[in-house]
Amino acid sequence: MSTKTPPTTAGPTLTQEQIDDYRRDGFIHVSGVLNPQEVERYRTAARSAYDELDSLDPGNAMFRQIVQVWRTDPVLRELTLHPVLAGLATQLAGIDLRIWHDQLLIKRPHNATPTEFHTDAPYWPHAGARHQLSAWIALVDVPVERGCMSFIPGSQERQDLRAVDLTDRGDLFTAAPDLVWRPRITVPLRAGDCTFHNGHLAHTANANDTDEFRIAMVNIYTDRATTYTGRSHPCTDGLGLEVGATLPDEAFPPV
Ligand code: SIN
Ligand code: NI
Numbered sequence: 001m002s003t004k005t006p007p008t009t010a011g012p013t014l015t016q017e018q019i020d021d022y023r024r025d026g027f028i029h030v031s032g033v034l035n036p037q038e039v040e041r042y043r044t045a046a047r048s049a050y051d052e053l054d055s056l057d058p059g060n061a062m063f064r065q066i067v068q069v070w071r072t073d074p075v076l077r078e079l080t081l082h083p084v085l086a087g088l089a090t091q092l093a094g095i096d097l098r099i100w101h102d103q104l105l106i107k108r109p110h111n112a113t114p115t116e117f118h119t120d121a122p123y124w125p126h127a128g129a130r131h132q133l134s135a136w137i138a139l140v141d142v143p144v145e146r147g148c149m150s151f152i153p154g155s156q157e158r159q160d161l162r163a164v165d166l167t168d169r170g171d172l173f174t175a176a177p178d179l180v181w182r183p184r185i186t187v188p189l190r191a192g193d194c195t196f197h198n199g200h201l202a203h204t205a206n207a208n209d210t211d212e213f214r215i216a217m218v219n220i221y222t223d224r225a226t227t228y229t230g231r232s233h234p235c236t237d238g239l240g241l242e243v244g245a246t247l248p249d250e251a252f253p254p255v
Helices: 016-025 036-052 074-080 083-093 171-175 177-181
Strands: 027-030 064-067 097-107 115-118 132-138 149-151 185-187 194-198 203-205 214-223
Touching: 016 027, 016 083, 027 185, 036 064, 036 074, 036 097, 036 214, 074 097, 074 214, 083 097, 083 132, 083 194, 083 214, 115 171, 149 194, 171 177
Parallel strands: none
Antiparallel strands: 027 194, 064 097, 097 214, 115 203, 132 194, 132 214, 149 185, 149 203
């Protein structure tokens, strides 16, 4: 018998106030995006992927980072392409989007390694993107002690920052000393909740200091009109893309 639970099509939609908050702060917390059956189904698939799929940097103590799971895992593909998440992301961005890539980010128990402050967009070989944002989806409860995210509200307005060293606590603040003095907001999540954050927003996630895995799935969306800069990246290398070409639909699905 099939145990398939299709993604819910009805789900939270955002109020104008939430959209305004996102556009001002660069992030929002949305509770209960996934129902408990979905959480269970995707968490089980994520645990299998942890054991079976290759990660980008196997020796990395920060997390196991498995990208583009939608290509190989039919269950997690549903989460990457989840219509509720795509709908919320589109409402926030206000433009048509495509998946740039997904990633499981799993911190093992007591990993003792935070993900230090950084912004995401400088790592991506993107030109002309009017908006890029990530849905960080908790597949287990993620209290502060398990490695939840903290954000510097409003920091998305700085779009000139370089890619920083994720293992260096001070590197972002060397690049942008003014950000040291900005308030930070820490957002613990219940399983099934997510945050959306702008690709230029400064954020961090602390270490997992609990006995359970921290299991998060991240769907990264970009402007559907984004073009390729030619810079090396694991998700574009080997695709033979021309510099200036729009990201192709078959590798970066429109949502
Ligand atoms: C993390 O979950 O450890 C970091 C996520 C992010 O940087 O977007
Ligand atoms: Ni990030």
